[in-house]
Amino acid sequence: MFLKLGNLTFILVLFTSFSILLLRNWRINVITLAIQYLGIFFLVAINWPLSMAVIKLVVGWMICAVLGITCMTIKNLDETEDRKLLSSYFFRGFGGLLIILIIFALIPQVQSIFPPKIPQPIIKASVMLIGIGLLQLGMTSKPFYVVIGLLTVLSGFEILHSALEISSLLAGLLAGVNMGLALVGVYFLSKENNEVST
Amino acid sequence: MSTPLIWIALPLLFALFLALIQTKHVLSCTLGALFAFSLALLAAFFSENLIVELGPLTFEVNTNLNILGRVLLINTGNLPFISLMYFFTGLWIIGSGWFKLSNWFRAISFSVVAILIAALAVEPFLYAALLIELAVLLSIPLLSPYGEKVSTGVLRFLIFQTLALPLILLSGWMLSGIETAPSGSPLINQATIFLILGFAFWLAVFPFHTWVPMISQTSHPWIVSFILLILPNTMLMFALTFIDRYTWLRAIPELYDVLRLIGTLTIVIGGVLVAFQRHLGRALGYAAIIETGFSLLAVGLSPQGGMNWFSMLILPRALAYWLWAFSLSELKKHVDDLSLDSVSSAMHAFPFLCGGILLGQLSIAGLPLLASFPIKRMIWFSAADPDLLNALWIFIGSMGLFVFSLRTLIHFSTPPSEENQCWKINESVSVIIPITIAVIAIFILGLLPQLLLPRLLSILNAFEHFPYLK
Numbered sequence: 001m002f003l004k005l006g007n008l009t010f011i012l013v014l015f016t017s018f019s020i021l022l023l024r025n026w027r028i029n030v031i032t033l034a035i036q037y038l039g040i041f042f043l044v045a046i047n048w049p050l051s052m053a054v055i056k057l058v059v060g061w062m063i064c065a066v067l068g069i070t071c072m073t074i075k076n077l078d079e080t081e082d083r084k085l086l087s088s089y090f091f092r093g094f095g096g097l098l099i100i101l102i103i104f105a106l107i108p109q110v111q112s113i114f115p116p117k118i119p120q121p122i123i124k125a126s127v128m129l130i131g132i133g134l135l136q137l138g139m140t141s142k143p144f145y146v147v148i149g150l151l152t153v154l155s156g157f158e159i160l161h162s163a164l165e166i167s168s169l170l171a172g173l174l175a176g177v178n179m180g181l182a183l184v185g186v187y188f189l190s191k192e193n194n195e196v197s198t
Numbered sequence: 199m200s201t202p203l204i205w206i207a208l209p210l211l212f213a214l215f216l217a218l219i220q221t222k223h224v225l226s227c228t229l230g231a232l233f234a235f236s237l238a239l240l241a242a243f244f245s246e247n248l249i250v251e252l253g254p255l256t257f258e259v260n261t262n263l264n265i266l267g268r269v270l271l272i273n274t275g276n277l278p279f280i281s282l283m284y285f286f287t288g289l290w291i292i293g294s295g296w297f298k299l300s301n302w303f304r305a306i307s308f309s310v311v312a313i314l315i316a317a318l319a320v321e322p323f324l325y326a327a328l329l330i331e332l333a334v335l336l337s338i339p340l341l342s343p344y345g346e347k348v349s350t351g352v353l354r355f356l357i358f359q360t361l362a363l364p365l366i367l368l369s370g371w372m373l374s375g376i377e378t379a380p381s382g383s384p385l386i387n388q389a390t391i392f393l394i395l396g397f398a399f400w401l402a403v404f405p406f407h408t409w410v411p412m413i414s415q416t417s418h419p420w421i422v423s424f425i426l427l428i429l430p431n432t433m434l435m436f437a438l439t440f441i442d443r444y445t446w447l448r449a450i451p452e453l454y455d456v457l458r459l460i461g462t463l464t465i466v467i468g469g470v471l472v473a474f475q476r477h478l479g480r481a482l483g484y485a486a487i488i489e490t491g492f493s494l495l496a497v498g499l500s501p502q503g504g505m506n507w508f509s510m511l512i513l514p515r516a517l518a519y520w521l522w523a524f525s526l527s528e529l530k531k532h533v534d535d536l537s538l539d540s541v542s543s544a545m546h547a548f549p550f551l552c553g554g555i556l557l558g559q560l561s562i563a564g565l566p567l568l569a570s571f572p573i574k575r576m577i578w579f580s581a582a583d584p585d586l587l588n589a590l591w592i593f594i595g596s597m598g599l600f601v602f603s604l605r606t607l608i609h610f611s612t613p614p615s616e617e618n619q620c621w622k623i624n625e626s627v628s629v630i631i632p633i634t635i636a637v638i639a640i641f642i643l644g645l646l647p648q649l650l651l652p653r654l655l656s657i658l659n660a661f662e663h664f665p666y667l668k
Contacts, residue, residue, distance in 0.1 A: 113388055130364075137357055143348050150360050157364035164371045169266045173328035177363070180335040184356065187339060188348050 005042055006121030013039040013125045014100070017132040017152055021096045021139075022089060026071040029148060034064040036129075040155050043125055044162040052171055056158065059175040063151065063182040067144075070186045074193045077144070092139060099131045118163040129156030143192065147185030154178060201248070202263035202270035205237060205280050206316045213308035220301040227295040230304040234288030241281035246274050269321040275659035279435060280315055282657070283428065286516050287311045290424045293520065296629070297420055297527050300343045307424060310336050314432040318660075323443070324370030326436055327363050330400070330429075334359040337425055341417045351412025358399045358406050365396030376446055386446060393440065393447075394456070400433045401490050403460060404467045411475075414483030419530065422479070423523030426486040427516055434493050434508075435660070441497075442661040454498050458581070461495030462591050464488070469598025473605075478526055478536040478555065481602050485522075485562045488599060489515050495577060495592070500666040502580040507573050509657040513650070514561065514569035514643055521636040522558025525551045528629055538606065543614035550625045552610045554633045556603055561640050563599035569643035572651070 016036035020029050037060025045053035071077055103124075111123050133152030140146060158174055212233055219226050248259045263270040272280070287307055294303050310333045317329035334356070342352040372389035397403070402410045414422045441447055465488050472484035489511070496508035526536065529551045533540050545552040557568065564574035574596070582589035623630075643650065658664070 141350055141353060143353060146353050146357065150357065153361065154364070157367070161364075161367060161371070169268050169325065170328070172266065173325060173332075177328055177331050177335070180332060181360070184335055184338050188342075191342070191344060191346070191348055 006046060006119055009039045009042040010121040010125045010128070012036075013043070014128055017129055018096050018100070020148060020152065021132050021136050022093050024088075024145075026068075026077050026144065029145075030064050030068040030071065033067075033148060033151070034061055036152070036155065037061060037064065039125070040159060043122055043159045046119060046122060047163045048166055048171075052166070052168065053162075055171050055175055059178050060155075063178060066179075066182050066186055067147075067189075070189045071144070074189055077189075077192075095135055095139065096132060099135050100128065103127050103131045114160070114164070118160075122159055122163050126156045126160035129153065129159065131156075143188030144185060147181055147188070150181055151178065154181070199250075199257065200260035200263045201272035201277075202261075202316070202319055204259075205241065205272060205284075206270060206312050206319065207263070209233075209237065209284075209308050209312040209315075213305045213312065216308060217302065217305035220305060223301075224295065226304050227291060230291040230308065231288045234284045234291055234308070238281045238284035238288060241277040241284065244274065244277055248274065268325065270316060270319045271321050272315075272319045275662070276318065278654070278656040279318070279660060282512060282516075282654075283311050283315060283432075286424075286427060289516070289520055290420070293420060293524055293527075293632070296524070296632075297418070297531075299418060299420060300340060302339060303421065306336055306340055309333075311428060314428065318432065318435055318439070322370075323436075323439055324367065324373075326439075327366040327370070327396075330433065330436070331360060331363045333429070337429075340421045341413055341425065343418075346416075349412065349416040351409050351414075351416055354409035355413055358402070358409055362396045362399035365392045365399065369393040369396060373440075373444060373447075376444070386450075390447070390450065394460075397433065397437050398460075401430055401437075401494070402487060403464050403490065403494075404487075407464075407467070407487050410487055411471075411480040411483035414486070415477055415480045415536075419479055419482060419523045419526040419536075423482065423519045426483070427519050430486070430490050430493070431512060434490075434497075435657075438497065438661055438664065442664045445663075448663070448665055454500055456498075457494055458498030458584075458588065461491045461493070461498050462581075462588055462595070464491030464494060465595035466491075466591050467595075469595030471598070473598040473601040475602060476538045478529075478538070478541065478606065481559070481599075481606075482519075482522060482526065485559065485599060486519075488595065489562065491595070492574070492577060495581065499577065499580045499584075500664075502583055503666070504577070504580060505658055505664065505666060506655055507577050507580070509654045510573045510647075510651045511570070512657070513654055514573060514640070517569055517636060517640050517643065518558045518561035520558075521554050521561070521633065521640065524636065525554030525558065525633060528625070529555065532624075538609045542609050542612045545610040546614050546621050547624050549621065549623060550630050550633050554637065556607060556610070557637055557640060559599060559603040559606065561644075563603060564596060565600075567641065567644045569640040571644050572647040 013036060016032045016039065019032050023029060037057055040060060041053055041057035044056050107124055107127060110127050114123065130153050133149050133156060136149035136152060137146060216226050216230055248261065250257055250259060261271055261273045290307060291304050313329050313333040317326035320326050320329060338352065338356060341355065342348055369389045369392035372385055372392065376383065376385050376389055399406050447453065468484045468487035468491055472481050475481045475484060492511060493508055496504040496511065498504065529541065529544065529548060530536060532548065561568040561570050564570050578589060578592060581592050
């Protein structure tokens with residue numbers, strides 16, 4: 001069933017990652033990230049047993065909850081100069097579109113590196129998330145968006161790796177790393193909050 | 199009882215205990231250092247047959263610990279490196295008593311070292327990448343303590359270290375396929391590229407080095423020096439594990455040439471950039487980059503005996519970092535910032551601190567009589583053997599730190615204002631004593647390298663299949 005939904009899930013992941021790149025509103029970003037983790041769960045479930053794939057969903061939603069709750073306590077998180085500028089939207093949007101085009105062009109070469117048994121939606125979604133995540137990392141110095149960028153890159157890698165290897169310890173450690181990243185994000189956010197209040 | 203229990207689980211538990219008593223500064227410092235030195239001594243003098251005799255009682259210590267179907271394995275070959283790691287942890291925990299650091303430093307430093315040792319011990323060893331990432335995440339609160347702005351350097355550190363993780367894991371998957379693949383398989387090239395890229399991110403090799411000087415400028419020198427000592431050395435040991443485990447990797451004829459090239463490039467870039475620095479903290483970062491370059495170069499010189507120099511470089515490096523970071527952290531208490539302009543004439547007021555900083559720099563640079571010189575000299579000579587031009591580049595890179603030391607000396611010794619020209623010793627005895635001990639240790643290592651350095655060769659016992667080990 002999950003394989004049949006593969007292309008639809010790819011479009012979902014493409015939409016969520018692009019909107020995370022484009023928009024600078026923590027509420028929208030956290031909700032979109034949660035939807036993205038739903039897509040990741042669907043893609044991982046193609047190769048992994050459902051009981052293991054659900055780890056990605058649970059951890060992803062926990063990350064979103066942790067980040068969301070922390071953001072709620074911070075005033076003026078989105079009040080940055082670039083949010084108000086229309087040109088910054090155009091810049092990020094154009095960059096994102098460029099990356100999407102490049103990735104579509106590169107997918108046959110990437111596919112040749114990995115075993116042919118890996119379904120194309122997995123490769124496409126994985127490379128897309130890695131590409132857009134890297135672009136996000138290159139375009140921001142705000143800790144919140146850096147952490148979201150890293151989580152996006154790691155998600156892309158996890159989708160790909162799920163098609164290559166099934167290991168419960170690896171899944172557990174990757175969940176630990178993802179949660180650790182989210183906690184680092186929370187730490188950065190609370191530090192920023194402390195600076196604003198003092 | 200098992201070795202992973204002693205050197206991984208126990209330290210993690212002890213880190214928890216240190217976290218509970220974190221506000222008791224002196225107690226946590228003393229207990230932390232004592233425990234670290236005890237672990238180091240135990241590892242250094244542990245029985246080779248892993249049998250412990252306590253009076254009439256005799257029991258055998260296992261080398262394995264099973265967790266979630268995977269194994270943590272520490273055999274006697276790993277113990278010399280573990281001993282060094284805990285020795286360094288003890289040194290840095292003792293030093294932390296002098297400075298106003300995060301209360302978490304002792305607990306986190308213990309956890310980081312225990313996790314890194316777990317990374318070297320885990321089987322299948324590719325899981326190590328995830329454990330290293332956890333250690334990196336744990337070190338973030340140290341590098342960016344509460345109450346300070348999140349610096350770009352810390353963000354880049356997080357990004358670069360995290361990006362290495364997928365690359366290493368992917369290369370791990372490829373490596374497992376290569377063992378059955380024919381020798382001309384494209385998988386070999388792809389895995390090698392992923393592997394080199396992953397380690398370049400981890401080891402801050404050019405062009406992924408930018409976070410090193412950034413964090414060494416903004417974070418506390420004591421913490422930065424600890425992280426820059428522990429992380430790259432563990433990652434280098436992990437990299438050597440790859441070469442040790444995979445026959446095809448060892449069989450790539452260009453492997454050592456590439457390592458020599460990367461090492462030389464790192465030394466040259468680090469050396470050229472450090473020569474133009476105007477900040478003592480940033481220079482410490484560049485010195486760490488140069489040292490990584492020397493380690494890579496030493497591994498690249500394996501056919502000429504480079505692995506011996508690789509293992510013997512670790513202790514002199516640690517001593518020099520300790521002295522430099524200790525003096526720098528003390529100086530930081532008395533000056534606005536650590537830029538060269540701010541420390542002008544400092545030698546007239548703080549001769550021991552300035553002397554400590556200069557000796558630390560010059561020891562890393564490889565000045566004769568100081569700790570690194572005997573090893574660096576061998577590396578220079580060995581590098582000139584296959585390629586004289588390579589040695590010239592290394593010489594240019596090495597000169598960078600000498601030039602910076604000279605500039606530092608000029609700034610330190612600039613005559614102060616006319617009314618205050620006499621020299622004074624403003625350091626307290628509690629500061630002078632550790633600096634003097636470190637300086638004496640550096641001179642002893644430099645003058646009598648045969649006393650201690652050959653013992654460090656036992657680090658290489660961890661590698662059973664590595665070629666060119668004598």
